[in-house]
Amino acid sequence: MAELQSKRIVLIIGGGIAAYKCLEVIRRLRERGCAVRCILTRAAQQFVTPLSVGALSNDAVLTDLFDLDAEREIGHIRLSRDADLIVVAPATADLMAKMAGGHADDLATAVLMATDKPVLIAPAMNPRMWAHPATQRNATTLRADGIQFIGPNAGEMAERGESGVGRMAEPAEIVARIAHHFGDEALHTTPGTLAGRHVLITAGPTHEPIDPVRYIANRSSGKQGFALAAAAAAMGANVTLVSGPVGLPDPAGVRVLRVETATEMLAAATAALPADIAIFAAAVADWRVSNAADEKIKKGAKAALPKLELVENPDILSAISHLPPGQRPALVIGFAAETEHVVEHARKKRKSKGCDWIVANDVSPATGVMGGNRNTVHIVTAGGVEDWPEMDKQKVADGLIARAAAHLEATTGSA
Ligand code: C5P
Numbered sequence: 001m002a003e004l005q006s007k008r009i010v011l012i013i014g015g016g017i018a019a020y021k022c023l024e025v026i027r028r029l030r031e032r033g034c035a036v037r038c039i040l041t042r043a044a045q046q047f048v049t050p051l052s053v054g055a056l057s058n059d060a061v062l063t064d065l066f067d068l069d070a071e072r073e074i075g076h077i078r079l080s081r082d083a084d085l086i087v088v089a090p091a092t093a094d095l096m097a098k099m100a101g102g103h104a105d106d107l108a109t110a111v112l113m114a115t116d117k118p119v120l121i122a123p124a125m126n127p128r129m130w131a132h133p134a135t136q137r138n139a140t141t142l143r144a145d146g147i148q149f150i151g152p153n154a155g156e157m158a159e160r161g162e163s164g165v166g167r168m169a170e171p172a173e174i175v176a177r178i179a180h181h182f183g184d185e186a187l188h189t190t191p192g193t194l195a196g197r198h199v200l201i202t203a204g205p206t207h208e209p210i211d212p213v214r215y216i217a218n219r220s221s222g223k224q225g226f227a228l229a230a231a232a233a234a235m236g237a238n239v240t241l242v243s244g245p246v247g248l249p250d251p252a253g254v255r256v257l258r259v260e261t262a263t264e265m266l267a268a269a270t271a272a273l274p275a276d277i278a279i280f281a282a283a284v285a286d287w288r289v290s291n292a293a294d295e296k297i298k299k300g301a302k303a304a305l306p307k308l309e310l311v312e313n314p315d316i317l318s319a320i321s322h323l324p325p326g327q328r329p330a331l332v333i334g335f336a337a338e339t340e341h342v343v344e345h346a347r348k349k350r351k352s353k354g355c356d357w358i359v360a361n362d363v364s365p366a367t368g369v370m371g372g373n374r375n376t377v378h379i380v381t382a383g384g385v386e387d388w389p390e391m392d393k394q395k396v397a398d399g400l401i402a403r404a405a406a407h408l409e410a411t412t413g414s415a
Pocket of ligand 1: 202336
């Protein structure tokens, strides 16, 4: 995430139980080279101390509009203008209401009123408070004012027995969203949102058994699919990632289903429907062994060489693309790994598979794409071909998810 290097972030910490997660946000932002200046509301100081926030941010922590020393040295106007981005986390129902109403009676709200910089908020509150018409009205107002949102997520609340939508986004998601904000502007012209959307992604290779210890596989690392899942989660989607065997950890906030074979991948992907967007980044083995042995095949001087009979695997992308309307995801995206005539083959593949977009990439050995961190892709749609410059796989993922979110919003309305 080189895009975070030297960025100046003002983090406004609101008064909610999720405030403790901000310590992790500060730590991760600092690790990536951001300068983080923190403002604690009066209520936030009940949950985290200026001392711990200051130790992690390595900067003075600001707490009150009428702290005259701070006001003389920095001033809330300059504070708000010096930043590249203002992040509010946790954004409580009260803070959101004050923002929507234009209040400026403490340092946090004064900075938010005085700023001309982008603002990202991570709401966190009890599910009933989030669902309350007043909060929803305020959220609509804030979105219309251009405030960006991450979360809230669904899940267990800190209060015992409470669950629903209202959990603050995880620190990793918030940091990924901030990185996304500072990403390649050319790819992020229409940010959109995926809150309330379900995104299904396949990733990695499949392993097709020959016997209990041997299998047919390919060199896919799963990196691109995992990066897509992280990017979709960072935009607020519910994400199901169906992955073949890879050595990657679960991305934060993503439901990961680990499978071995193409048949299992198809079953898991189909069972995960309905989805709004489905992206098939897996390098599914084309064939499986129909006569796989139940016991390990012995090699012996006299034994005949084993003969493997191959049958074709189901085409998951094609199967889901050809589902009837209503069951088919609104946007189906396939990948095409080619070693020659990349775009020409991708165009044909888009038609034959019945998907909406194909992300085509050159995987000839000289490119180092397979297993590597960088990728050069071409997005083939019904409208034409976009050639994207070479970039790392996370940036490809961020760009593609942003593009998919904008497309979904334009074709089906907001979530
Ligand atoms: O292997 P092929 O070039 O046909 O892969 C193109 C796209 O189809 C990829 O998105 C891949 O994930 C998907 N695919 C699939 N099931 C298969 C083969 C490919 O979903 N059996």
